[in-house]
Amino acid sequence: MVSKPFKPISSQDAVVCRNVSKVWAEGTKRAHVALRDVDLDVTPGEFIVLLGPSGCGKSTLLYLIAGLERESGGEVWSFGDRVAGPSPERSLIFQETSLFPWLTVGQNASFGLSIRGESVGARRTAAREVLARVGLTEAIDKRPDELSGGMRQRVAVARALAMRPKVLLMDEPFAALDVQTRAKMQDFLLDVWRDSGASVLFVTHHIDEAVALADRVVVFTSRPGRIKTIVPVDIPRPRDPFSPEAELLRRQLTELMRDEVDRAFAEQEALAATA
Ligand SMILES: Nc1ncnc2c1ncn2[C@@H]1O[C@H](COP(=O)(O)OP(=O)(O)OP(=O)(O)O)[C@@H](O)[C@H]1O
Ligand SMILES: [Mg+2]
Incomplete structure (x- = not known):
């Protein structure tokens, strides 16, 4: 087999995926391929959006980069090291809010630091700093159930930032929010980023x-997920969602996605028919 001409992996690469594949339940009857041959290079400070139909392996890829799961084939690297487990340099924010309801906002925000064994004083200072960055200074002593959905997701972002990660992995963090709150959270995220x-x-x-966020959009095929194409976005920020460039990009991404969503549906219907 002819190997692909990749540039050497360097300590300047924030994330590198080389020929990454993932088979869930490998070696069992329930084995299935979630990702195949994923190659992706992310530079420091870059904003990458992963777009693809349900079940194509987007969350799986984040888990591999976070070091929560091991790849079945290929390699994942971050800043010159092979990813072999979780690291405070790579923070993952899950789709569902994952705050601890019995802790205050401040304790939630600095939770990672308590695992690291930092003092109460240092944790309080860090909590204050990151909560200020997400505009929630006043909420430091509240409990999560006293906050709105958008505020809770801001605390989740604050908790990730408290670890000062070099790579922030975000799995549909704003999916549960209404359209207006989501737009506000996107602006807020761009500032923080x-x-x-x-x-x-x-x-x-x-x-x-x-369209609102990405430096590059990585479009996945339906399962097993492969990278279908990577679309660079050259629209200056702040972006006007109604500009002709944004409209053109929206159309391009819609067309790329349409085929994949159709394929994913056809596959699910075929599976249902044989069940
Ligand atoms: N822990 C697991 N064990 C077995 N299979 C899994 C596991 N997690 C995910 N899968 C399967 O791997 C495939 C990819 O799942 P994944 O959650 O990565 O998709 P996704 O692109 O994030 O989908 P969605 O957009 O719906 O969140 C799916 O077929 C899913 O059923
Ligand atoms: Mg997912």
Whole structure:
């Protein structure tokens, strides 16, 4: 087999995926391929959006990069090291809010630091700093159930930022929010991202979200997920969602997605027919 001409992996690469595949339940009757031959290079400070139909392996890829799961084939690297497990340098924000209801907002925000064994004083200072960055200074002593959905997701972002990650992995973090709140959260995220210098890998189903956020949009095929194409986005920020460039990109991404969603539906119907 002829190997692909990749550039050497360097400590300057925020994330590198080389020929990455993932088979869930490998070696059993229930084995199935979730990802195949994924090659992706992410530079420091880059904003990548992962777009693809349900079940194509977007979350799986984030888990591999986070080090929560091991790849079945290929390699995942981050800043010159092979990813072998979780690291505070790579923070994952899940789709569902995952705050601890019995802790205050401040304790939630600094939770990672308590695992690291930092003092109460240091945790309180860090919590204050990150909550200020997400505009929630006043909420530090509240409990999560006293906050709105958007505020809770901001605390989740604050908790991830408290670890000062170099790579922020976000799995549909705003999916449960209404359209207006989601738009506000996108603006807020862009501000935080600019200040942090972190690379972001952001999963979404929403084409509008990709248009609003991405430096590059990685479009996946339906299962098993492969990269169908990578679309660079050259629209200056702040972006007007109604500009002709945004409209053109939306159309391009819609067409790329349409085929894949049709394929994914056909596959599910075929499976249902044989069940
Ligand atoms: N822990 C697991 N064990 C077995 N199979 C899994 C596991 N997690 C995911 N899968 C399967 O792997 C495939 C990819 O799942 P994944 O959650 O990565 O998709 P996704 O692109 O994030 O989908 P969605 O957009 O619906 O969140 C799916 O077929 C799913 O059923
Ligand atoms: Mg998912």
